[in-house]
Amino acid sequence: MADLYPVPQDWAKRARVNAEKYTQLYGRSLADPGSFWLEQARRLDWIKRPEIAGDWSFREEDFRITWFVDGRLNASANCIDRHLKTRPDQVAILWEPDEPGEEARRFTYRQLHAEVCRFANVLKAQGVQKGDRVTIYMPMIPEAAFAILACARIGAIHSVVFGGFSPEALAGRIQDCDSKIIVTADEGRRGGKRVPLKANVDASAAHASSLQKVIVVRATGGDVAMQDGRDVWYHEAARDVEADCPPEPMGAEDPLFILYTSGSTGKPKGVLHTTGGYLVWVSLTHELVFDYKPGTIYWCAADIGWVTGHSYILYGPLANGATTVMFEGVPNWPTPSRIWEVIDRHGIEILYTAPTALRALMREGDEYVKRTSRGSLKLLGTVGEPINPEAWRWYHDVVGGGRCPIVDTWWQTETGGALIAPLPGATDLKPGSATRPLPGVDPQIVDAEGEVLTGAAEGNLVIAKSWPGQMRTVWGDHGRFFQTYFTTYPGKYFTGDGARRDEDGYYWITGRVDDVLNVSGHRMGTAEVESALVLHAKVAEAAVVGMPHDIKGQGIYAYVTLNSGEEPSDALRKDLVAWVRTEIGPIASPDVIQFAPGLPKTRSGKIMRRILRKIAEGDISNLGDTSTLADPGVVDDLVANRAA
Ligand code: WTA
Numbered sequence: 001m002a003d004l005y006p007v008p009q010d011w012a013k014r015a016r017v018n019a020e021k022y023t024q025l026y027g028r029s030l031a032d033p034g035s036f037w038l039e040q041a042r043r044l045d046w047i048k049r050p051e052i053a054g055d056w057s058f059r060e061e062d063f064r065i066t067w068f069v070d071g072r073l074n075a076s077a078n079c080i081d082r083h084l085k086t087r088p089d090q091v092a093i094l095w096e097p098d099e100p101g102e103e104a105r106r107f108t109y110r111q112l113h114a115e116v117c118r119f120a121n122v123l124k125a126q127g128v129q130k131g132d133r134v135t136i137y138m139p140m141i142p143e144a145a146f147a148i149l150a151c152a153r154i155g156a157i158h159s160v161v162f163g164g165f166s167p168e169a170l171a172g173r174i175q176d177c178d179s180k181i182i183v184t185a186d187e188g189r190r191g192g193k194r195v196p197l198k199a200n201v202d203a204s205a206a207h208a209s210s211l212q213k214v215i216v217v218r219a220t221g222g223d224v225a226m227q228d229g230r231d232v233w234y235h236e237a238a239r240d241v242e243a244d245c246p247p248e249p250m251g252a253e254d255p256l257f258i259l260y261t262s263g264s265t266g267k268p269k270g271v272l273h274t275t276g277g278y279l280v281w282v283s284l285t286h287e288l289v290f291d292y293k294p295g296t297i298y299w300c301a302a303d304i305g306w307v308t309g310h311s312y313i314l315y316g317p318l319a320n321g322a323t324t325v326m327f328e329g330v331p332n333w334p335t336p337s338r339i340w341e342v343i344d345r346h347g348i349e350i351l352y353t354a355p356t357a358l359r360a361l362m363r364e365g366d367e368y369v370k371r372t373s374r375g376s377l378k379l380l381g382t383v384g385e386p387i388n389p390e391a392w393r394w395y396h397d398v399v400g401g402g403r404c405p406i407v408d409t410w411w412q413t414e415t416g417g418a419l420i421a422p423l424p425g426a427t428d429l430k431p432g433s434a435t436r437p438l439p440g441v442d443p444q445i446v447d448a449e450g451e452v453l454t455g456a457a458e459g460n461l462v463i464a465k466s467w468p469g470q471m472r473t474v475w476g477d478h479g480r481f482f483q484t485y486f487t488t489y490p491g492k493y494f495t496g497d498g499a500r501r502d503e504d505g506y507y508w509i510t511g512r513v514d515d516v517l518n519v520s521g522h523r524m525g526t527a528e529v530e531s532a533l534v535l536h537a538k539v540a541e542a543a544v545v546g547m548p549h550d551i552k553g554q555g556i557y558a559y560v561t562l563n564s565g566e567e568p569s570d571a572l573r574k575d576l577v578a579w580v581r582t583e584i585g586p587i588a589s590p591d592v593i594q595f596a597p598g599l600p601k602t603r604s605g606k607i608m609r610r611i612l613r614k615i616a617e618g619d620i621s622n623l624g625d626t627s628t629l630a631d632p633g634v635v636d637d638l639v640a641n642r643a644a
Contacts, residue, residue, distance in 0.1 A: 079319050386508075
């Protein structure tokens with residue numbers, strides 16, 4: 001039997017939701033979703049309160065997803081203005097700089113209001129209107145949050161692009177949503193290194209013809225070139241605008257943001273979230289999963305460029321009147337004690353981070369943790385990939401001193417917020433399990449034929465009903481939205497993940513079952529890396545699969561066939577890694593490149609990835625049936641020249 005960590009008694013007593021209340025909430029949410037969700041919607045301030053909850057169908061003939069469609073609200077007003085009466089002087093955003101010696105910056109709700117209004121007025125002055133797409137390519141500085149909330153305030157749709165993406169990747173994301181304006185900074189700082197954000201924007205502009213304006217925040221003071229007529233310094237533009245900016249009334253189904261994410265095909269998808277349902281979802285789940293009480297100092301150590309940053313650094317916590325920490329740096333700089341020092345410095349009670357960071361820190365030894373106090377910590381969270389029980393126990397015992405429950409939250413960019421996660425006052429924990437569904441979430445395990453499996457079972461994870469935080473479309477390609485998520489198992493949302501449900505009804509996510517990798521908690525489509533590789537002049541063909549990796553969870557293993565006449569070499573291998581870094585970004589760097597004179601293909605030309613995966617994993621005793629291959633001899637060569 002798996003280890004069980006029962007709910008600590010004080011948590012069961014103090015938490016908003018105990019086991020009994022969870023059962024009640026969950027039961028009601030599925031039995032009477034209409035009244036349940038209209039009641040939940042009251043957690044927000046509406047300009048017009050909705051009278052309609054969910055109206056949706058996952059079937060082709062009447063496919064639609066809307067929530068609270070007749071409601072009107074503004075997301076930034078919910079994250080800022082409504083707290084001005086109750087907690088104007090409470091810190092809303094607490095910013096910890098990259099350099100540990102530098103002072104932290106704090107913005108109260110009142111100050112946040114002023115900053116966001118000013119940013120919003122700068123955007124307006126640059127011609128941004130409701131519905132326009134604003135690309136945000138920023139380091140982890142408070143101005144990134146101001147820019148995001150400013151978009152929400154004026155009804156512009158933000159599209160945040162992670163600062164680690166290359167100019168090529170950035171250009172594709174600007175162009176796809178036809179964004180005319182980008183907000184960036186001179187440079188970013190991470191772990192003592194500078195990231196040339198403005199220079200990257202300049203380099204991307206050649207491939208992003210829609211781009212007309214660049215707003216540049218001065219962050220490091222580094223030297224950057226400004227192009228007349230196109231580039232604007234934020235601090236100069238901010239001098240000339242009004243201090244107040246009234247929030248724009250938005251329909252609940254008006255778009256709030258686009259966030260690009262990797263899928264199993266080459267091009268990243270622009271996941272679109274709308275205003276009302278998303279905000280209800282992130283606010284509710286943030287409160288339930290973290291048992292959040294306003295004013296508690298809470299740190300989600302993600303980057304704002306990922307959905308975790310959107311939902312659980314900004315929108316969820318701020319809607320709930322939180323003090324949310326934003327960290328510019330990285331966990332292991334200047335030393336592997338950094339995270340724990342930041343916790344002590346600010347008295348942080350809740351920490352939410354990724355298993356990959358924990359594994360990297362665990363490897364450095366307990367000493368770096370133990371020389372800090374961490375006495376303020378009450379609750380720990382993880383997200384982004386399955387957490388191995390060893391890392392879970394280390395997090396629990398060493399980091400949390402055995403006192404803090406761990407909430408392992410399973411979700412996706414597409415889901416807006418957590419769908420399967422324990423509640424600290426309600427759910428006994430099992431290391432490695434995301435445990436049970438949140439209210440309104442109806443997960444099912446299906447087999448390859450779509451048969452719903454009951455009881456303890458393993459298969460593919462689908463969600464049978466819509467929930468308010470669900471994505472509404474793929475930007476510019478509604479057909480692709482339906483095709484990607486609702487055709488594999490008609491009438492159900494297919495997550496792309498495999499899962500097991502145990503005899504207690506607990507869910508164990510086993511990882512992606514499609515061609516998406518999870519590298520250090522970052523999603524990466526194998527097709528994206530392949531497309532980048534074949535753009536190289538010497539490469540004829542490439543096939544990319546995942547391989548087990550101690551720290552990253554999964555590493556990237558690339559099989560590369562060169563053009564005839566080209567010779568494999570270590571120099572070329574390095575060159576190809578550097579090539580992928582410039583095409584996509586450092587997160588896509590292949591860990592292994594194996595030169596392969598041929599790839600295993602069926603007679604119809606389809607690459608047999610199953611075989612490539614097994615070779616990458618080193619599981620060569622069991623390659624399965626290779627008789628359908630066009631040239632079975634290829635496999636022997638691949639095995640003989642395994643590079644890992
Ligand atoms: C994986 C991140 C196991 C999963 C919020 C999912 C997880 C993908 C967990 C989405 C978890 C996320 N346990 N696996 N707690 N959380 N995943 O879109 O494979 O960047 O489909 O969203 O990460 O990644 P995304």
